[in-house]
Amino acid sequence: MDATEVGLWGVPLAILGGAIRVSTPFIFVSLGEAITERSGRINLGLEGTLVFGAMAAYAVAVMTNSPWLGLIAAAGAGLCFGLFHGWICKFPKVNDIAIGIALMLFGSGLAFFFGKPFIKPKAPNLPAIPFGGWSDIPQVQAALDVNVLFLIGAVLSVILWWAFRNTRAGLIVRVVGDSSDAARAMGLDPDTVRLLATGVGGALAGIGGAYLSLYYPGSWTERISSGQGLMAVALVIFARWNPLGCFAAALLFGGAGALGPALQSVGVTQGYYLFYAAPYILTLIIMIATSSPTRSLAGAPGELSITK
């Protein structure tokens, strides 16, 4: 066992491993939110959807002994939450942000209520694909155990990026998001498009929750999310509503989150609270560097209630 000492190499390794392990929920929630916001609505309730998805996935996986059925249940539950949000928001004078906050609390509360009996039992985990077989260092092998959901998320972000530019569905979502009037003139019904976009966004957030409870950290507790759903919503703005940007931002946050523990593990023990703030400092710097007083946020959908 000569290979147990990786020393300072542990830091880049932990950042790489952390980026792969921690980022997946961010990827799914932010892609979901990107679809919703591109259609002109904000769904802040995805934090609640994430927590409920985590619970639903874990509960179904425990009962059926199949993590894949759990995943489907989480996506289904997320779809319902998304459709509910989309349906309420089509009524006049309804504020989508307020509904989102209400759904965030509702989703978490409902998950805690139904999740009580599932804290103790153990569910089967989603499988990981070992990409580290070429290395005989166990730490590298562990860092390169990549969950299938991460790969699906990566592929999905490329597909979405392409689809927003090149497919009819993508263009419909974008025109509805940029101008309701133009969409109506084209014979599109903005409410229906937004309903579907919010539903799909919710389903993706539910899948993000399934990753939390069925892979990493891999258990259902009421504190499982610790605000990741909310951070992912913020990531969308950070990524300028670009799916590829969402993927990159999620990786960045995952890797930066691993920095604090990794530095402490190699003996850099001073000021760990500062290292834990690294992702947020990074966000601030990038936001300041890319902002401009002469134009509004590049890429922001015109119908979004925060840009109107």
Place this chain on the structure above:
Amino acid sequence: MTDRFMLSRRQLLKTSAAGAALGLASAAFPVSKAFAAAATVGFIYVGPKDDYGYNQAHAEGAAALKGIEGITVVEEENVPETVDVQKTMESMINLDGASLIFPTSFGYFDPHMLAMCKKFPDVQFRHCGGMWDKTKHPMNAGSYFGYIGMGQYLNGVVAGHTSKTKKLGFVAAKPIPQVLLNINSFLLGARSVDPAITCQVIFTGEWSLAVKEAEATNALVDQGADVITCHVDSPKVVVETAAGRGAFVCGYHANQSPLAPEKYLTGAEWNWAKVYKMFVDDLVAGTPLPNFTRGGLADGFVKMSPLGPAVGEAAHKQFDATLAEMMKGGFSVIKGPLKSNKGAVVATEGQAFPETAIELESMDYLVEGVVGSTA
């Protein structure tokens, strides 16, 4: 002032409503059961009460009271360490009629519980882990805690025998005295086996952050630690992640062996049932409740998980011998000559701090051999 007026009005309404209800009840059930001393006891938890950890340990203690005649237990979980806990206490007193309240989380003590003590002088409050001081705090307040550092010392003994890399890992929440004592005890237990052992500590900064705890555990295993323990509210994630990476684990707060039956060595557990029964017996008997309660393994406040299948012969022997020594009471984990990991002398030759030493409850150092920093 308006606040106080509102409250007294609410209390008035509540009392008259309760009176009316009582009248109705006695009219409906003429032969009502009379209790010698009916009392309601309130428990407040900072997290879910089945977290395989801190809150579960308290909830198991509360559950032990439910069989006692005349005692009603009310509980509320997931109460943040903010003004929310004051509202919870008020509603337990005003609506449930609680006469004894156990706010179990560290951050509830100051200022929240102390404010309630002033507001409700007839209600007794006992806090877990706080430092009650006769000169500063009201007489209806108090605190209780157990010398669980002893349990972490025993964890360390078993870990020291089991570790092959001679590196241990500790996932800690915040650098407060109780946590530091646990880290130091864990390492000193291991060093009683082999003085070359070191312990790497990672602070996550919060009591419950599932993803960060998993990352910290992975980072420790990456650096070669092969026995992991922790001091966070819910050790579930740490235990499962460490066992998943092939490391051994020592438990904390409650028994986590069902989560990793092969890799679980032993664990330091609370036995709050004993403490809560003691308080409630006093309450029923009408004797004044103690204000400052402490106890260790010998007093039954703390217990150890049964040893796991991976524990070897030598570890078993030394564990039993050390436990027997501790059961006599007054065992000293911190004894000289001992330096902190910054080189400062914390105990001189011949100096020893037994488990009861009050100095240990204001510990602000990590001992030599612990890799980590308190800030």
